[in-house]
Amino acid sequence: MGTATLTDIRSLTLEQLKSQLSEMGEQAFRAKQIYEWIWQKAATDFDQMSNLSKVLREKLKERFIINYAQVKQSQISNDKTIKSSFVLFDGNIIEGVLIPTPDRMTACVSSQVGCSLTCKFCATGYMDRKRNLNADEIYDQVVLINKQAEDNYGIPLTNIVYMGMGEPLLNYAHTLKSIERITAPDGLNMAAKRITVSTAGIAKMIKKLGDDQVRFNLALSLHAANDEKRNQIMPINEQNSLEALADALRYFYARTKSPITYEYIVFHHFNDELQDAKELAKFCKHVPCKVNIIEYNPIELADFVNADVDKIETFAEYLRAQGIVTNVRRSRGKDIDAACGQLAIKEKSN
Incomplete structure (x- = not known):
């Protein structure tokens, strides 16, 4: 046969x-x-x-x-972050990352082979989307990264973020099925609250998450709270304006009572001024939320640069003064291209 x-x-x-x-x-x-x-x-x-x-x-x-993913190669960063490429049953390759910090072990997993969204600052955005991942291929990344956490650091995974390659909400059914298997008692039995799905912002699918009353956390890659600027870096915004997103997030919150996390990369001379912080603070009024300010990790294909440290601090302080919980996330795994926005299949020559 x-x-x-x-x-x-x-x-x-x-x-x-x-x-x-x-x-x-x-x-x-x-x-x-x-x-x-x-x-x-x-x-x-x-x-x-x-x-x-x-x-x-x-x-x-x-x-x-049983089609299963396998680790193709792994690199360990100076800060103990481990980036792996995984080969799928059909030969396609994706990447996932283990991010260890003193209080948590986080797996960052991919949801698509490549991505169709073409965000200008993200390496994956310069790849084509070849296909969606099946639920079991997302699940396999969690199993394999958990094994790396236990083998290398003696600690199992505590958190999972769907922030690797691809847009999870454009692979809605498989993303949700993978989370169902990861959280099910007859699956990996992880708490839904330890899982965060990150989206570039697809309003209609955010509403669907509300209808499905999901129990995991939702993060929105915002990066500009101004349509004109957001259109420049995230073409998805043209069909999903900030107003449409705010409406979808209110709907989501009303049904799940789950606060939102906004991810905001601060780019030098693009979205790092006080005016940008004011626009972000205003956007934060729509639903209970917190903000993660993320250091930018430059990629060869784009000419964005990380904002100055004092600019980032001033930006964060302004938000905190407005009563918004704000964390500045330092980059992890930058030396091995494992940091946010750097996942694109680059094979290391041996």
């Missing part, structure tokens, strides 16, 4: 797996055992499923396949 006709077992829901097993003349309870192997224990091979009979394992191999 050629692999073309094999079904990826992780694309099935538990109910679908049950009905396939009964078609095979097997008892339905086996489905739960298999589901635990693939989602709780992250099995990549039917032979690992030791509480199933050898006969059943052989039958499964005839009908199903």
